[in-house]
Amino acid sequence: MPPRPQPSLDVIRIKNAVFYAYHGVLSDEQNLGGRFEVDVDLYTDLRKGATSDHLRDTVDYEKVYDCVRSSVLGKKYFLLEALGNAIIRGLFGRFKQVKRVTVRVRKPNAPVKGVIDTVEVEMTRSR
Numbered sequence: 001m002p003p004r005p006q007p008s009l010d011v012i013r014i015k016n017a018v019f020y021a022y023h024g025v026l027s028d029e030q031n032l033g034g035r036f037e038v039d040v041d042l043y044t045d046l047r048k049g050a051t052s053d054h055l056r057d058t059v060d061y062e063k064v065y066d067c068v069r070s071s072v073l074g075k076k077y078f079l080l081e082a083l084g085n086a087i088i089r090g091l092f093g094r095f096k097q098v099k100r101v102t103v104r105v106r107k108p109n110a111p112v113k114g115v116i117d118t119v120e121v122e123m124t125r126s127r
Helices: 027-032 047-052 061-074 080-094
Strands: 010-021 034-044 100-108 118-126
Touching: 010 061, 034 061, 034 080, 061 080, 080 100, 080 118
Parallel strands: none
Antiparallel strands: 010 034, 034 100, 100 118
């Protein structure tokens, strides 16, 4: 018997969640803190919620935001990569119906020797 085709995945996006946190390699970043921006793309099947119109049948994006906030504010990281990984781990741990996550973590005005708007790390993981 051939394998059953997987349903296409829909996406819920949270764009530009902003936090003041204490991540970075330099001691000033760890002590003074700075602004961090996070985007999250959650890939899942949204058909049940689309049909029922009940919050229990989808991913509650207020809870997603709370999960991201906990990851960003819960611990200091040296690298944006480590922060992005912590966000992904938290989301997969809390939202079993999510099959794939893309996270973008931005640090505006990162301390580099040059003029930039932001530094961004994008990470995608699947179950």
